[in-house]
Amino acid sequence: MISRIVAIALAALALVPFALPSQSLVSLAFLAVVAALLGTGWNIAGGFGGLTSFGHAIFFGVGAYATALLQARHGLSPWLGLPVGAMLGGLIGWLIGVAAFRAGLRGSYFALVTLAFAEAFRVIANSLDYTGGGLGILIPLRPGLSSFQFADRRTSYALALALLAVALAVSAWLRRSRFGARLAAVRESEDAARALGIEPLHVKAAALALSGAITATGGVLYTQTYLYIDPTIAFGPERSVEMLLVAMVGGAGTVLGPLLGALVLQGITEGSRALSTTPGVAPMLYGLVLLAVVGLLPGGIVRLLRGRAA
Amino acid sequence: MSALLRVEGLSKRFGGLLAVRDVTLEVQEGGIVALIGPNGAGKTTSFAAIAGFVRPDAGRVSFAGTDVTGWATPRIAALGMVRTFQITQPFAGLTVAENIRVGAFLHTASPARAMEQARAIGTTLGLASFLERPAAALTVAGRKRLELARALATRPRLLLLDEVMAGLNPSEVDEIVALLRTIVSSGVAVLMIEHLMQAVAALASHVYVLSEGALIAQGPPAAIARDPAVVEAYLGHGAAATLANA
Numbered sequence: 001m002i003s004r005i006v007a008i009a010l011a012a013l014a015l016v017p018f019a020l021p022s023q024s025l026v027s028l029a030f031l032a033v034v035a036a037l038l039g040t041g042w043n044i045a046g047g048f049g050g051l052t053s054f055g056h057a058i059f060f061g062v063g064a065y066a067t068a069l070l071q072a073r074h075g076l077s078p079w080l081g082l083p084v085g086a087m088l089g090g091l092i093g094w095l096i097g098v099a100a101f102r103a104g105l106r107g108s109y110f111a112l113v114t115l116a117f118a119e120a121f122r123v124i125a126n127s128l129d130y131t132g133g134g135l136g137i138l139i140p141l142r143p144g145l146s147s148f149q150f151a152d153r154r155t156s157y158a159l160a161l162a163l164l165a166v167a168l169a170v171s172a173w174l175r176r177s178r179f180g181a182r183l184a185a186v187r188e189s190e191d192a193a194r195a196l197g198i199e200p201l202h203v204k205a206a207a208l209a210l211s212g213a214i215t216a217t218g219g220v221l222y223t224q225t226y227l228y229i230d231p232t233i234a235f236g237p238e239r240s241v242e243m244l245l246v247a248m249v250g251g252a253g254t255v256l257g258p259l260l261g262a263l264v265l266q267g268i269t270e271g272s273r274a275l276s277t278t279p280g281v282a283p284m285l286y287g288l289v290l291l292a293v294v295g296l297l298p299g300g301i302v303r304l305l306r307g308r309a310a
Numbered sequence: 311m312s313a314l315l316r317v318e319g320l321s322k323r324f325g326g327l328l329a330v331r332d333v334t335l336e337v338q339e340g341g342i343v344a345l346i347g348p349n350g351a352g353k354t355t356s357f358a359a360i361a362g363f364v365r366p367d368a369g370r371v372s373f374a375g376t377d378v379t380g381w382a383t384p385r386i387a388a389l390g391m392v393r394t395f396q397i398t399q400p401f402a403g404l405t406v407a408e409n410i411r412v413g414a415f416l417h418t419a420s421p422a423r424a425m426e427q428a429r430a431i432g433t434t435l436g437l438a439s440f441l442e443r444p445a446a447a448l449t450v451a452g453r454k455r456l457e458l459a460r461a462l463a464t465r466p467r468l469l470l471l472d473e474v475m476a477g478l479n480p481s482e483v484d485e486i487v488a489l490l491r492t493i494v495s496s497g498v499a500v501l502m503i504e505h506l507m508q509a510v511a512a513l514a515s516h517v518y519v520l521s522e523g524a525l526i527a528q529g530p531p532a533a534i535a536r537d538p539a540v541v542e543a544y545l546g547h548g549a550a551a552t553l554a555n556a
Contacts, residue, residue: 178415178424185412188401195361195395196464197387197416253403 002175002255006168009259013161017154026153030225032266033160034218039246039258040167041215045093046244047252048174049207050187052107055114056243058096058121059089059212061234063219065125067148068137068229073130078139078148078224085220086213093212097205115237122235136230139223148224156225163221164259167214171255183207215243249293251300260301264293312375314339314499315360315391315468320369322352322359329355331523333369335501337468342490342500344510344531347520348544353503354396356520357470360501361393362386374467388416390467394460394474396503398453400445407432407441409456413463428463435459435489451482455489462493469493471502475509487512507535519543 013033017026038060045051066088067081100113125131143151150156174180182203185193190200223229233239250261272285297303313336322330330352337343345353359366362383371379373391392413401409410428411421418424432441435455440448448456454474461469474490475483487509494500494513504510510517511531519527519534521543527534534540538550545553 176421178419178421181408181412181415181421181424184404184408185401188403189399191363192395192399192401192460193412194363194383195387195393196413196460197384197392198412199382199384 003172005256006172009256010161010165010168013164014158017157023153026157028266028270030153030157030160032262033157033164034221035242035246035266036259036262037160037164037167037221038215038218038243039250039262040164040171041211041213041218042243043211043247043252043254043258044171044174044214045208045211047247047254047257048171048180048187049183049204049211050253051097051204051208051211052111052244053114053208053211053240054111054237054244055116055118055240056211056215057118057235057237057239058114059093059215060219060222060239060243061118061121061125061229061231062088062092062212063216064223064229064234065131065137065219066216067220067223068139069131071139072132072137077146081148081220081224082217085216089216089219090209090213094205094209096212097208098201101201101204115240118235118237118240122231125231125235131231134231136228136233139227141227149227150225156221160221163217167217168255168259170210170214175255179203179206245290249290249300251302254300254302256305257300257302264301265290313337314341314374315501316370316372317356317360318370318372320356320359320371321367322355322364323367324355328523330359330366333520333523333525335518335525335528337499337501339467340494340497340499342494342502342513342515344514344517345501345503345520346505346507346510346517346534350522351520351543352523353520354472357393357472357503361391361470363393387464387466390465391470392461392464392466392468393470394457394472396472396476398450398457400448400453400456402444402446404445405442406437406445406448406452406456409445410437410459410463413460416464428459431459431463434492435462436485450477451479454478454486458486458489458493462498466498468499468501471500471504473503473505475504475506483509507531511535 016029020026042056046053063085066085067078070076070081070084071078096117100110105113126134143149182198185198186200186203193200246261246265247258249265251257268286268289272282275285276282315337317333317335320330320333333356347353358364360371362381365380370377373389378386407428410432411424414424414427429441435458437455437459440452445456458474475486490513514531517531517534518525519540526539526543527537541550
């Protein structure tokens with residue numbers, strides 16, 4: 001059931017660029033799909049695992065910088081960025097998980113620690129020559145398949161969609177696999193999980209690693225599309241908040257939630273911009289709509305779909 | 311015949327309070343043993359120390375011939391000793407069947423096989439009509455059954471049951487007593503903490519009595535009920551003499 005809905009949604013999204021008349025509209029659709037990808041990454045730890053992170057920009061930034069540094073500093077193929085970025089994201093997720101969960105952090109304390117880690121990464125990226133300091137890294141424009149740069153936004157869009165499909169497949173797997181069941185058990189009661197032979201520390205660290213790896217692929221894609229990354233874009237708190245909003249507005253802990261959340265939030269952003277060009281009005285409208293959604297649909301937009309999909 | 315569970319000289323201190331003092335007990339393979347005592351006697355702490363939830367300060371716990379003292383709970387559970395909680399801990403966001411399946415996943419990675427086992431165990435424990443309902447919707451009696459079902463799904467050799475009868479009405483108690491008989495007859499040993507003497511007398515072959523952290527008596531249920539030390543532990547100093555004179 002759920003995999004069918006996901007397949008239909010992806011097929012519909014795949015047709016979007018052919019229906020859109022301009023590259024700029026395709027760019028918006030690209031941003032929505034990347035937001036869905038990041039939100040789906042966040043959702044694996046924050047939704048399915050209940051590990052609410054306020055610092056997922058860590059993983060986005062690690063992916064973004066990984067691919068940028070491989071090219072700009074080491075002259076390696078940017079295609080390496082995807083596996084290297086994902087592996088680094090996973091490794092850092094696992095390390096942060098082991099450190100935080102071994103210390104017994106949970107709930108808002110865990111959220112604050114992730115926020116602090118993201119800020120630490122931002123400061124480090126800001127101060128090292130290796131990462132280009134506050135100026136960031138500019139990747140020379142060389143459109144072509146071998147340089148992982150595409151003149152046509154549609155190609156980037158297709159790639160984003162492919163990565164989103166992988167992320168959604170991982171989410172769907174979490175819903176039915178043993179690992180997913182254990183993650184849900186640990187989310188609901190660690191003591192009961194322990195009594196049934198589950199080691200919560202391992203499960204939570206693995207979930208954060210998986211979540212970090214998927215989120216990092218979004219960062220890689222971002223760098224390869226905009227060919228520029230700096231510490232604030234990579235590790236800034238706005239990035240972290242965007243991911244958790246996408247997942248929570250759509251429906252945290254559901255497969256389709258982040259995708260729905262990304263589409264709706266992107267729509268609200270553009271819609272409020274179109275309604276008013278006066279500075280400050282668009283964010284206010286955005287905030288109001290957000291309040292309405294969260295207030296009226298505490299379980300997320302996905303609740304509107306009802307049934308098993310939720 | 312060697313014991314399935316052997317606890318020797320178990321002690322656990324919380325700050326200045328010696329919650330469990332030098333407790334020694336045994337459960338035979340396939341046996342059903344009760345641990346009773348007034349509130350605050352240290353029964354639940356003993357359980358926690360046996361099952362690895364807290365590290366004992368002194369003593370040894372050996373299970374199935376292995377010294378498991380100080381082991382982490384998940385490892386002990388994997389070896390076949392699984393506890394339930396006095397205050398039930400359902401995975402509230404999951405359905406009843408999904409709850410039980412978490413236990414079944416201990417021995418199989420296959421979601422289909424785990425679900426099949428979960429449904430079978432849920433049905434045996436009278437939860438058939440609740441399998442697809444959220445665990446949060448269960449009544450107290452339902453939650454107690456769910457605790458039992460989840461633990462059984464791990465295919466334990468020994469169940470540590472912490473007051474599975476508490477909060478149940480008499481007919482529900484009778485049903486659980488019957489269920490426990492079935493469970494034990496399938497070869498699972500049980501160590502139960504229980505306040506309800508009716509249930510203890512009906513089930514247990516051997517009873518240990520804990521008071522203020524220490525064992526004060528042990529024996530078959532009928533003898534325990536007449537033991538003056540036990541009567542005094544429950545009713546206060548001098549109670550046994552008063553009752554005898556009355």
